[in-house]
Amino acid sequence: MKHLIDPMDLTTEEISEILDLADDIILNKEKYSQICQGKKLATLFFEPSTRTRLSFEAAMMELGGNVLGFSSADSSSASKGESVRDTVRVVECYADIIAMRHPKEGAPLLASLNVDIPIINAGDGGHNHPTQTLTDLLTIRREVGRLDHFTIGFCGDLKFGRTVHSLIKALSRYEGIKIVLISPNELKVPDYIKTDILDKGNVEYIEVKSLENSMPELDVLYMTRVQRERFFNEADYVRLKDTYILDMNKLQNAKEELAILHPLPRVNEISVKVDDDKRAKYFVQALYGKYVRMALIMKLLGLEA
Numbered sequence: 001m002k003h004l005i006d007p008m009d010l011t012t013e014e015i016s017e018i019l020d021l022a023d024d025i026i027l028n029k030e031k032y033s034q035i036c037q038g039k040k041l042a043t044l045f046f047e048p049s050t051r052t053r054l055s056f057e058a059a060m061m062e063l064g065g066n067v068l069g070f071s072s073a074d075s076s077s078a079s080k081g082e083s084v085r086d087t088v089r090v091v092e093c094y095a096d097i098i099a100m101r102h103p104k105e106g107a108p109l110l111a112s113l114n115v116d117i118p119i120i121n122a123g124d125g126g127h128n129h130p131t132q133t134l135t136d137l138l139t140i141r142r143e144v145g146r147l148d149h150f151t152i153g154f155c156g157d158l159k160f161g162r163t164v165h166s167l168i169k170a171l172s173r174y175e176g177i178k179i180v181l182i183s184p185n186e187l188k189v190p191d192y193i194k195t196d197i198l199d200k201g202n203v204e205y206i207e208v209k210s211l212e213n214s215m216p217e218l219d220v221l222y223m224t225r226v227q228r229e230r231f232f233n234e235a236d237y238v239r240l241k242d243t244y245i246l247d248m249n250k251l252q253n254a255k256e257e258l259a260i261l262h263p264l265p266r267v268n269e270i271s272v273k274v275d276d277d278k279r280a281k282y283f284v285q286a287l288y289g290k291y292v293r294m295a296l297i298m299k300l301l302g303l304e305a
């Protein structure tokens with residue numbers, strides 16, 4: 001494993017190793033606090049982010065390393081017309097590892113073909129978001145107790161939501177996973193997810209519209225925001241944005257042990273009252289994102305404690 005571009009770049013064994021390492025980091029923070037001394041992480045974010053960029057930066061700092069980078073295309077030479085290829089070839093002179101987010105699908109892959117240092121895809125358009133997937137898997141493993149034999153509902157924008165696409169890919173390789181895809185017609189998962197991932201992996205799935213009707217059977221509920229920035233017109237966004245709002249009422253017939261995940265940012269799709277329910281795991285999920293990125297940075301740099 002040199003780069004992490006697509007969740008399928010990782011075998012399930014490699015995923016287990018990263019999650020095991022993250023678990024150990026959570027227990028023994030001190031042991032890892034100087035591992036990346038003298039190393040630099042560059043965060044190249046051509047698209048906005050709070051959690052992903054800051055959790056990468058916090059992860060590198062907690063490993064004793066340093067960070068540099070930019071947080072918008074406007075503040076980089078991309079605004080002068082520089083290509084991604086040239087940008088990463090230059091950044092390679094200054095850093096040991098790169099985390100890149102880009103609005104264009106495939107930009108981090110292109111970058112990885114042009115440099116010798118590890119590139120991590122921190123989200124490319126509506127395509128993939130493998131480090132959010134590692135975050136989600138760590139959250140499920142810690143909060144549900146296993147990565148197999150459970151039913152997960154994905155609810156909201158399944159068309160443009162890259163975190164959904166990446167997590168479905170990763171889960172398609174575990175035993176006994178049942179997937180309930182909950183969305184309006186306009187926001188269904190792309191066909192390639194069904195043909196190339198779900199059908200090929202023999203994953204049991206259904207597509208439905210009602211969150212309420214699906215609720216009783218779910219062990220995990222993965223809520224998502226409607227991805228405004230990827231819509232072609234504002235009217236469609238306004239019409240669809242509030243299709244699903246999870247509130248305490250809708251949780252009435254949910255399992256006691258349900259785990260509610262959300263990659264965040266939340267807009268309106270989960271009522272703040274749900275935050276105090278013990279089933280709400282989305283803030284601890286954001287915390288786990290930092291530890292899993294610490295583990296990933298160590299693996300990609302070939303470092304051991």
Ligand code: NCD
Nearest residue numbers: 051052123163225263264265
């Ligand atoms: C997600 C993303 O960027 O795709 N956010 C994140 O990284 N936690 C989800 C989103 O923006 O809706």
